[in-house]
Amino acid sequence: MKAAYIEQTGVPEVIQVGDLPTPVPSGQEVLVRIGAASVNPIDTYIRGGVIGMASQFPYIPGCDLAGTVEAVGPGVQRFKAGDRVWGSNQSLFGRQGTYAEFAAVDEAWLYPTPRGQSDESAAAGALVGITAQLGLFLHAGLAPGDWVYVNGGSGGVGSAVIQFAAAAGAHVIASAGSEFNREYCRSLGAEVVLDYRSGTIDDEIREAAAGNKGVDLWWETQREPDFDRIVGHLKRRGRIVLMAGRAARPEFPVGPFYVNDLRMFGFAMFNASPDEQRAAAERMNAEFELGRWAPRIGCRFALEETGAAHRLQEDNTLGGKRTLSGKIVILPSGS
Numbered sequence: 001m002k003a004a005y006i007e008q009t010g011v012p013e014v015i016q017v018g019d020l021p022t023p024v025p026s027g028q029e030v031l032v033r034i035g036a037a038s039v040n041p042i043d044t045y046i047r048g049g050v051i052g053m054a055s056q057f058p059y060i061p062g063c064d065l066a067g068t069v070e071a072v073g074p075g076v077q078r079f080k081a082g083d084r085v086w087g088s089n090q091s092l093f094g095r096q097g098t099y100a101e102f103a104a105v106d107e108a109w110l111y112p113t114p115r116g117q118s119d120e121s122a123a124a125g126a127l128v129g130i131t132a133q134l135g136l137f138l139h140a141g142l143a144p145g146d147w148v149y150v151n152g153g154s155g156g157v158g159s160a161v162i163q164f165a166a167a168a169g170a171h172v173i174a175s176a177g178s179e180f181n182r183e184y185c186r187s188l189g190a191e192v193v194l195d196y197r198s199g200t201i202d203d204e205i206r207e208a209a210a211g212n213k214g215v216d217l218w219w220e221t222q223r224e225p226d227f228d229r230i231v232g233h234l235k236r237r238g239r240i241v242l243m244a245g246r247a248a249r250p251e252f253p254v255g256p257f258y259v260n261d262l263r264m265f266g267f268a269m270f271n272a273s274p275d276e277q278r279a280a281a282e283r284m285n286a287e288f289e290l291g292r293w294a295p296r297i298g299c300r301f302a303l304e305e306t307g308a309a310h311r312l313q314e315d316n317t318l319g320g321k322r323t324l325s326g327k328i329v330i331l332p333s334g335s
């Protein structure tokens with residue numbers, strides 16, 4: 001099969017495209033003919049060697065996939081040939097990834113693709129959607145009527161948080177970096193959308209949440225959280241969700257944090273069990289069917305261009321280039 005793979009970790013240009021053996025599904029594995037994969041920041045950290053999960057070479061990066069079941073291993077119970085499926089969690093903990101024509105995926109990490117959802121859409125929303133679901137509902141206990149602030153609402157995770165929080169009956173305030181992206185956040189259901197580069201954003205957040213006496217839930221997408229700022233906006237018993245910034249060592253206002261009964265939830269989606277992730281995926285499928293979940297695709301790359309796709313993701317996630325709005329999709333059969 002055609003695959004994008006690396007023989008060693010390094011810069012995006014270490015990604016090669018060539019022929020590797022098509023996997024044969026054994027046990028509970030499902031062989032998926034991949035219609036679309038997508039790119040997440042973690043794919044670039046693993047490829048770069050920052051996260052040491054590329055443990056066998058050639059190693060195929062890529063967490064997310066959507067496609068059609070080609071064949072199943074003898075122990076598979078949930079799926080049969082011809083079913084449309086999507087999933088995430090590949091390329092992690094020694095598994096091979098999804099930038100290929102086929103992947104053998106344990107059925108525990110696969111979900112049925114709703115009728116009407118394209119492979120591109122399902123792959124684009126996989127990891128970011130599961131992350132948003134886990135953070136909001138498994139960890140931070142979102143309740144209807146909560147006031148949620150999403151710092152970075154236009155990104156992959158942030159846009160999923162807006163959609164699922166609004167659908168659950170929360171009031172959403174979000175920030176984004178351009179009028180184009182702010183309009184996008186409004187279209188997803190954010191009631192107030194602010195410019196994160198404006199000098200008056202803190203006054204605007206305070207004003208937006210004044211009727212609630214502050215923010216109930218602050219979802220931070222940035223790698224360098226400013227806790228003086230975050231804690232200052234939270235209502236008593238407010239919660240913070242942290243999910244980025246492995247190397248960050250920011251100052252922390254201990255007094256205002258505990259005196260206001262605040263709580264903080266850090267999590268990584270890949271720690272969640274298959275059952276926890278399946279519950280998240282089933283809620284995502286239900287939201288899609290209700291017309292309340294629509295991942296945004298920013299651009300499409302053919303498999304041969306996977307190195308360029310990683311370069312674009314990295315330039316934006318680490319380099320702050322702001323040249324990407326929406327998810328990058330990789331198409332194994334060409335764009």
Ligand SMILES: NC(=O)c1ccc[n+]([C@@H]2O[C@H](COP(=O)([O-])OP(=O)(O)OC[C@H]3O[C@@H](n4cnc5c(N)ncnc54)[C@H](OP(=O)(O)O)[C@@H]3O)[C@@H](O)[C@H]2O)c1
Nearest residue numbers: 041131152154155156157176177181196243244267268269
């Ligand atoms: N813990 C987990 O399980 C988990 C899961 C997924 C992702 N992550 C991590 O979460 C982070 C975000 O991932 P993603 O895929 O959502 O990234 P993304 O799609 O690149 O989104 C980045 C967001 O940050 C916004 N932004 C840029 N500069 C900002 C600033 N100064 N203040 C506020 N917002 C700013 C961008 O807004 P504009 O584009 O409008 O400028 C965009 O909305 C990454 O570090 C990733 O590694 C963690």
